[in-house]
Amino acid sequence: MDAFTQMYRHSIEEPDAFWAKQALCVDWQVPFTRVRNIDIGPDIVSIKWFADGTLNACHNCVDRHVDARGDQVAILWEGDEPGLAERITYRELHGAVCRLANGLRSLGIGKGDRVAIYLPMIPEAAISMLACARLGAVHSVVFGGFSAEALAGRIRDCGARVVVTANEGVRGGRTIPLKHNMDKALESCPFVEKCIVVGRTASQVDWVEGRDIRYLDLVDTMNAECEPEWMNAEDPLFILYTSGSTGKPKGVLHTTGGYLVACALSHRHVFDYRDGDIFWCTADVGWVTGHSYIVYGPLANGATTVMFEGIPTWPTPSRFWEICDRHGVTIFYTAPTAIRALMREGDEHVMRIDRSSLRILGSVGEPINPEAWRWYFEVVGEGRCPVIDTWWQTETGTIMIAPVPGVTPLKPGSAALPFFGVEPVLVDDAGRVLEGVAEGLLCLRDAGPGIMRTIHGDPARFIETYFRRFPGLYFTGDGCRRDEDGFYWITGRIDDVINVSGHRLGTAEIEGALVAHQAVAEAAVVGYPDAVKGQGIHAFVTLKAGEGETEALRQELRDFVRRQIGAIAQPDVIQWATALPKTRSGKIMRRILRKLAEGKVEELGDVSTLVDPGVVAALADVARARK
Numbered sequence: 001m002d003a004f005t006q007m008y009r010h011s012i013e014e015p016d017a018f019w020a021k022q023a024l025c026v027d028w029q030v031p032f033t034r035v036r037n038i039d040i041g042p043d044i045v046s047i048k049w050f051a052d053g054t055l056n057a058c059h060n061c062v063d064r065h066v067d068a069r070g071d072q073v074a075i076l077w078e079g080d081e082p083g084l085a086e087r088i089t090y091r092e093l094h095g096a097v098c099r100l101a102n103g104l105r106s107l108g109i110g111k112g113d114r115v116a117i118y119l120p121m122i123p124e125a126a127i128s129m130l131a132c133a134r135l136g137a138v139h140s141v142v143f144g145g146f147s148a149e150a151l152a153g154r155i156r157d158c159g160a161r162v163v164v165t166a167n168e169g170v171r172g173g174r175t176i177p178l179k180h181n182m183d184k185a186l187e188s189c190p191f192v193e194k195c196i197v198v199g200r201t202a203s204q205v206d207w208v209e210g211r212d213i214r215y216l217d218l219v220d221t222m223n224a225e226c227e228p229e230w231m232n233a234e235d236p237l238f239i240l241y242t243s244g245s246t247g248k249p250k251g252v253l254h255t256t257g258g259y260l261v262a263c264a265l266s267h268r269h270v271f272d273y274r275d276g277d278i279f280w281c282t283a284d285v286g287w288v289t290g291h292s293y294i295v296y297g298p299l300a301n302g303a304t305t306v307m308f309e310g311i312p313t314w315p316t317p318s319r320f321w322e323i324c325d326r327h328g329v330t331i332f333y334t335a336p337t338a339i340r341a342l343m344r345e346g347d348e349h350v351m352r353i354d355r356s357s358l359r360i361l362g363s364v365g366e367p368i369n370p371e372a373w374r375w376y377f378e379v380v381g382e383g384r385c386p387v388i389d390t391w392w393q394t395e396t397g398t399i400m401i402a403p404v405p406g407v408t409p410l411k412p413g414s415a416a417l418p419f420f421g422v423e424p425v426l427v428d429d430a431g432r433v434l435e436g437v438a439e440g441l442l443c444l445r446d447a448g449p450g451i452m453r454t455i456h457g458d459p460a461r462f463i464e465t466y467f468r469r470f471p472g473l474y475f476t477g478d479g480c481r482r483d484e485d486g487f488y489w490i491t492g493r494i495d496d497v498i499n500v501s502g503h504r505l506g507t508a509e510i511e512g513a514l515v516a517h518q519a520v521a522e523a524a525v526v527g528y529p530d531a532v533k534g535q536g537i538h539a540f541v542t543l544k545a546g547e548g549e550t551e552a553l554r555q556e557l558r559d560f561v562r563r564q565i566g567a568i569a570q571p572d573v574i575q576w577a578t579a580l581p582k583t584r585s586g587k588i589m590r591r592i593l594r595k596l597a598e599g600k601v602e603e604l605g606d607v608s609t610l611v612d613p614g615v616v617a618a619l620a621d622v623a624r625a626r627k
């Protein structure tokens with residue numbers, strides 16, 4: 001612990017010296033001479049790391065391992081169908097990535113061009129990301145669970161010239177019509193020149209001659225060598241969309257050098273990664289967790305990274321453990337929602353499978369409740385594997401707060417201590433910094449080299465969202481408590497972002513989808529606690545005059561939201577409201593709606609500032625009846 005504390009102090013007190021040394025964990029083509037250059041002012045935020053160095057992320061994740069470990073498995077893929085597996089060595093990965101990079105180049109893709117990737121969890125997803133990185137093209141991966149409409153919005157915002165998809169995805173024994181969704185999305189994206197289609201299944205799909213290209217046809221004739229484009233450390237690596245409390249999703253932009261260093265360093269230390277480990281992060285590559293801990297972190301460290309196409313409960317709730325057993329997984333990283341879902345299925349599904357290969361258990365995406373933590377630790381890990389609760393965000397790029405295995409004492413439910421280079425600060429509503437034991441809003445004074453650099457196409461929103469409220473600090477949107485040992489306990493979002501099964505959703509986005517329906521006059525969406533999903537979605541909907549409050553309409557609205565955003569955004573509860581509780585200035589009182597959704601009718605508090613307190617009484621009657 002002393003050594004760790006010392007190293008942490010060094011990272012905060014002498015960041016230049018610390019990071020100059022740590023950044024050598026990646027290969028630089030032209031070494032940097034400056035470490036950091038950060039300017040956080042009221043009107044300008046400029047974050048630069050290693051700015052005059054050049055490197056290539058793909059070279060670091062693939063090429064540099066070929067000599068030393070060319071025959072080691074880089075990507076260990078397990079298909080949806082149990083037993084279906086594919087092992088891709090570093091040498092093979094190099095060939096596959098180069099061929100696709102050459103293919104993309106033949107389509108005119110180069111430095112700075114955007115490529116949207118809408119793929120299932122198949123090796124081609126990682127290969128596509130790496131091929132883009134090799135060319136200096138900026139990838140934007142869109143989660144395969146998003147609808148055509150959501151996909152189109154992201155393709156438009158990032159201005160992709162080429163997209164990559166699959167004819168279908170396969171998950172939990174069912175197929176997902178990815179190409180069909182892409183076709184619909186591209187109807188409103190005429191600027192997209194080419195659509196590369198991976199054949200995941202044998203199904204035939206509609207084909208647009210001249211635009212659509214089979215993946216195999218593209219890479220077949222390509223050379224297996226492709227010179228990487230040497231990128232400036234601050235050149236963009238990817239854009240990834242995430243929900244905020246207002247407006248449309250934000251294109252979080254990460255750059256090359258700092259992000260890669262942060263990925264490699266955190267993957268090594270937070271998971272105590274060692275040569276020979278089999279590392280499995282169960283996230284989807286469509287989320288930041290998949291970017292940093294399926295692809296960039298593990299591959300930068302020359303690890304074997306497991307990629308799983310399916311779901312934890314299919315064909316049985318033993319699936320995760322069977323995969324651990326079959327492939328000898330040593331480090332396992334998943335989300336509390338999966339842990340809670342499996343916990344509910346009963347211990348026998350875990351106990352009947354050998355888990356002796358496991359060494360470290362990680363958690364990410366939402367607060368892990370102590371009950372789930374203990375089950376993970378005692379039942380899954382047989383009390384031998386530390387549970388590493390990692391707090392971070394799409395914006396921070398990599399893990400910010402987490403215990404270090406074998407070093408930090410563990411407290412169930414706490415993400416423990418800041419990682420190297422991370423300086424958390426708790427503030428109150430007025431922006432006063434809170435010292436010692438305290439609860440407040442979580443900000444970061446320093447977040448290390450992996451933090452986002454801007455919002456693609458909207459630098460003003462970047463400053464407004466993260467840096468305006470508390471000058472000089474990055475505001476995370478999370479509430480947090482610090483205990484007497486200096487341990488951090490994340491209490492959840494304090495803005496209008498909800499976390500459903502570890503998926504981040506803006507309530508404004510769901511409201512926007514609801515009011516787009518012709519029958520809806522107004523809608524307000526809040527989260528409520530759910531035992532498995534973390535939070536459920538409760539929508540209060542006011543219909544236009546003359547529309548009937550029917551069950552059929554309820555179902556139609558659910559489908560409508562699914563078509564516009566995706567199944568993850570479908571409201572669990574739709575409650576009809578003749579009106580919404582508003583203040584005299586017209587603001588919806590969400591605090592009251594949250595209490596109603598939680599069924600805490602007795603705790604509504606002061607409603608005297610409402611225009612019409614009767615509105616609340618009517619909604620409360622329904623809430624009472626539901627209880």
Ligand code: WTA
Pocket residue numbers: 242287288289363364365366367368389390391392393394395415476477478490492493499502503504
């Ligand atoms: C929440 C996922 C508590 C938090 C990496 C954060 C967590 C948001 C934890 C980011 C954790 C993530 N404990 N809460 N260990 N990890 N969160 O961008 O509210 O999808 O702000 O990134 O998830 O979600 P995102």
